[in-house]
Amino acid sequence: MIVEKVHNKRLKEKGISICSKYKANGILLERNTDKSKKNDNIENGVCLEKDYYKDDKLLAKIFNFDPRIKYTYISANNGQNKITCPNCGNTSKESEIEDGCPYCGTSYNIEFSDKALGSKYHYDRVIQGSNYKAITLIIDIIISAIIVYTYIINTCRTFNVYDILKIIIGTVILSLILYYVFYMVDAVAITLPIKIYKDSLNKKQMKFWKRMEALGINKKTFYNNVNYELQNYYYGENSKNKNVIDYDVIDYTSLNEQIIEDKKILVTINMQIREIELINNTINENIQKREFTFEKSNEQTINIKAGENIIKCHNCGASIDVTKSICNYCGTRVNSYQEWYMI
Ligand SMILES: [Zn+2]
Ligand SMILES: [Zn+2]
Known part of the structure; x- marks a missing residue:
């Protein structure tokens, strides 16, 4: 050919x-x-x-x-x-x-x-990167750890090995609960700007093709x-x-x-x-x-x-x-x- x-x-x-x-x-x-x-x-x-x-x-x-x-x-x-x-x-x-x-x-x-x-x-789809879930999980764990640590430090009189254990267990439980919330928040925070940007590019190209058709x-x-x-x-x-x-x-x-x-x-x-x-x-x-x-x-x-x-x-x-x-x-x-x- x-x-x-x-x-x-x-x-x-x-x-x-x-x-x-x-x-x-x-x-x-x-x-x-x-x-x-x-x-x-x-x-x-x-x-x-x-x-x-x-x-x-x-x-x-x-x-x-x-x-x-x-x-x-x-x-x-x-x-x-x-x-x-x-x-x-x-x-x-x-x-x-x-x-x-x-x-x-x-x-x-x-x-x-x-x-x-x-x-x-000209239709668009936001493609989520493969590392998107991993990034969300890391942010989720860090924030959960900070919350649990602040809570324990402020509520216990003495800080010992058991408190470290409490922090770890608390972090795991809280991050599991919060993961879904973070996932949804990230979805809006990360993908919405991409979607708006790609939509504007698509609109420009649709206008371009209208002019070309003419x-x-x-x-x-x-x-x-x-x-x-x-x-x-x-x-x-x-x-x-x-x-x-x-x-x-x-x-x-x-x-x-x-x-x-x-x-x-x-x-x-x-x-x-x-x-x-x-x-x-x-x-x-x-x-x-x-x-x-x-x-x-x-x-x-x-x-x-x-x-x-x-x-x-x-x-x-x-x-x-x-x-x-x-x-x-x-x-x-x-x-x-x-x-x-x-x-
Ligand atoms: Zn021949
Ligand atoms: Zn010839």
Whole structure:
């Protein structure tokens, strides 16, 4: 598939395969970069887990994906589609094709029949950190101990070993009673400001998309293009990120547009990205704050249909790989199928 091409190339170089697990409509589904394994169609799925393998050995499991980001990957025939090369007549399975016809080299440019590579939907949920209960318990014990200690010191005439015992037992009993109270107080004190903050971010993004819709900009196309450009940023030939084997957008923090002379549309996105690097056979996970600007192209783009697309160079007639910017044979510039470019 066009959108996975540069990523698959990087994974091949590093000997890595990724198993991504999704949940869609209550069903667990799986996609593997190793084409001999399972590749389910996913519709509006939430990513749950990613497993990284090197030579079939599990290196790492990654969790904590944003449930507000939905993924769709629907291929025409689950990769089993047989394709007959219009140039040499050879038949090959869709899943066996990387760059085009394995015999004569014609570029097929195979695309999903539907895809949404991480569109964000605007509802929010406050996700409680795993250490939230532990912090509440510590605060609870400290405060309970202070109360019991103050009480005992002020009520007993002599302070001895039994009083220490009383303090310990009293603290345990009081902290058990107070835990629920603290839990509820913390829930309001800690999560309410987060909820208010996230709600305001969501409202801003909803307003952004209203303005974009008025300009005729399609959200799904936008996110797909952003993701395609990110793939080039991380895995492209001129990429500076040679150790990155995978990335995931954790959150789109903000989206802001700039319209220059009624023509040029620029969108700046601030996002949190989890970058997965492979260094000396170990997986490093880094969560980065990144800012990227995208410009909407005013040029005509190549219309890609579902399944295979054979696109001929208008100059020499050779079949073109749309992921390259020029014709491999004569060097003529190729129109892209992207509407948005990273600048
Ligand atoms: Zn062929
Ligand atoms: Zn050409």
